[in-house]
Amino acid sequence: MKTAREIWYLLQKELVLEWRQRYALSGILLYVLSTIFIVYSGFQQKLAAPLWNVVFWIIMLFASVNAVVKSFVQESGYRQLYYYTLVNPLALLMAKVLYNTLLLLFIGLLTLIVFGMVAGNPVEQVGMFAGIIGLGSLGFGIIFTFISAIAARTRHSATLMAILSFPLVIPVLMELIKLSLTAMGFTESTGIEKDVMILLGIDLMLMGLAMVLFPFLWRD
Amino acid sequence: MMHWLRTQGWKYLGLVLVLYSIVMGMVVPLHSGISARTPLSADAGDTVAMHVEGYNTHFAQAQEELRAWLMLDDSLTLAASRIAVQDDRHLVATFVLPPLLPTEKQVANFTLVIDNPIDGVTLLPEALFVRQDTVAPQAVVWQGGPEMARLHKGPALTFPFRNILRETIRNTYFHVPMWFAMILVFIGSVVYSIRYLRRQQPTDDAYAAALTTTGIVLGMLGLFTGMIWANYTWGRPWSGDIKQNMTAIALLVYLAYFVLRYSLEDREVRARVSAAYNVFAFAALIPLIFVIPRLTDSLHPGNGGNPAIGSEDLDNTMRLVFYPAVIGWTLIGYWISQLLWRINRLEERLLDEE
Known part of the structure; x- marks a missing residue:
């Protein structure tokens, strides 16, 4: 119960922090918008569904990395240590994962709306696609948060973040692309539960591991 | 005897098994x-x-x-x-x-x-x-002439003749065992990383790093032998087959492990953080190597309706060479890792003396 309350307070803290220093959030939004505009002006036409799908997830991937990389570096090391003495470190990790998942969900839905407006929207089942974005946000949130905790220990965290996390998200990304093709009516929806179960399985396993390994990362 | 096998013998055993698999793999003729x-x-x-x-x-x-x-x-x-x-x-x-x-x-x-x-x-x-x-x-009244009987067995020690594979069937004793050895070496590396996180002994971390190096080398050898094989049987070295792509990604993950190590200065932090990454990366690789290739069509045996190792692909003569090759390459992998670890330890001792 105590941990749940801690997670809740930390989540509020993250939101307030994000709202007070709006540069990060607005930076990500501008990043998404300008990427979409570049893609749109590059193609100059409506994209076919499979292409649209891949471009969407690539925009989502890069925006996610940029959004999450600051997780463990935006506050000074001393203040981080202070948090760890104040609350359960695992609560801190879970709050960050939860917050990043929500942030990525927001970015994903925004990308869907804007990209759909400028490049056409081939998605037939929007509800299902939103669900897939949710699944993707969870997977990206877990992997990127953990890797950002690793990358925060180095001096070149932004570079290392991309190097370390891109190969690791590929399984998740492949499943997401496969699932979203179904939401576009491009492939049959048979066996969709299996893909969802695999995604959730990967998420669950990585989250468990992140929680086991996190105590080794924050200590100095 | 057992003591000798545990301390020294396993290296010679690995060497003998690899040499045996190379000689047998090259010398035994193909069946007609x-x-x-x-x-x-x-x-x-x-x-x-x-x-x-x-x-x-x-x-x-x-x-x-x-x-x-x-x-x-x-x-x-x-x-x-x-x-x-x-x-x-x-x-x-x-x-x-x-x-x-x-x-x-x-x-x-x-x-x-x-x-x-x-x-x-x-x-x-x-x-x-x-x-x-x-x-x-x-x-129809079938008149087939002399019936098919008293067939001959032919020479006992031959590898099967397969129409597309032909002589390249010998690559089974190089490509596949190197892959098995790579996985076994990476498992060893994860075990040492976990041990480091439990006991904080610097040796365990150095061992994990050495095993990862060897694993990458074995993975690249497996990839290249596979590409040579694919060039003959599938028509080109890289067909974008799901297992080829997954291998490339797996190698990227482990190369990133070394980038991470180089970017951390403090020895203790480096050991701790890279051990944590190693465990996390290995877990993320499990779906990459064992789950996703099974869900997608592949040109490899065992996928998309192609026969798998263990059924008709591997007859008894081939088993006689294949299994020793797997054990041999794994032992050689561990031996090389031990040598790398020793070099690393000597270098650190030199650094400390300066």
Whole structure:
């Protein structure tokens, strides 16, 4: 119960922090918008569904990395240590994962709306696609948060973040692309539960591991 | 004896097994086979002079006892009426096809069987397609000539002849064992990383790093031997096959491990953080290597309807070389890792003395 309350307070803290220093959030939004505009002006036409799908997830991937990389570096090391003495470190990790998942969900839905407006929207089942974005946000949130905790220990965290996390998200990304093709009516929806179960399985396993390994990362 | 095996012997065992698999893999000949034949199809009632090209065959030496059949199924065979040998690898077998075939289909496909005491029996499935205009299986009185019996076994120690693979079947003792060894070495690396996180002994971290290095090398060797193989059997070195892509990603993950190590200065932090990454990365690789390739079509055996290792791909002679090769390459991998670890330890000792 105590941990749940801690997670809740930390989540509020993250939101307030994000709202007070709006540069990060607005930076990500501008990043998404300008990427979409570049893609749109590059193609100059409506994209076919499979292409649209891949471009969407690539925009989502890069925006996610940029959004999450600051997780463990935006506050000074001393203040981080202070948090760890104040609350359960695992609560801190879970709050960050939860917050990043929500942030990525927001970015994903925004990308869907804007990209759909400028490049056409081939998605037939929007509800299902939103669900897939949710699944993707969870997977990206877990992997990127953990890797950002690793990358925060180095001096070149932004570079290392991309190097370390891109190969690791590929399984998740492949499943997401496969699932979203179904939401576009491009492939049959048979066996969709299996893909969802695999995604959730990967998420669950990585989250468990992140929680086991996190105590080794924050200590100095 | 057991003590010696644990401390020193396993290295020599690995060396002996790898050398054994290389020698055996290269020296043991392929079983005889049929590499080409013309014509590919004929009409019922024709007299077909079939030009056969053999592989590793001794037609000229076995001329007297050479026999050939066309086989529709186990009970229906048609013996060649005449066999003219040109040389060891070429012969012309003449078959007199009956006007009516004992099948309900318009087209029947026959397997070509050639037998002689030197090479043993060889088969070529779907060797001849025979068309018939009228289908009347009840009216057929089959006269197949001498029946297919007393077939010879041929030389005992041979690798199977497969039509697309041919001599490249020997790559089974290099490509596949290197892959198995890579996985076993990476597992060892994760075990040492976990041990480091539990006990904080610097040696464990150095061991994990050394094992990862060896694993990457084995993975690259597996990838390159696979590309050479693919060039012969699939037509080009890189076909974007799911397992090729996954391997490339796995190698990226482990190369990133070293980038991470180099970017951390403090030895203790480096050991801790890279151990945590190693465990996390290995877990993320499990779906990459074991789950996703099974969900997608692949050109590899065992996927998309292709036969897998352990069924007809690996006969007993091949097992005799394959399993020692797996054990040998794994032991060699661990030996090289131990050497790397020793070099690393000496270097650190030198640094400390300065």
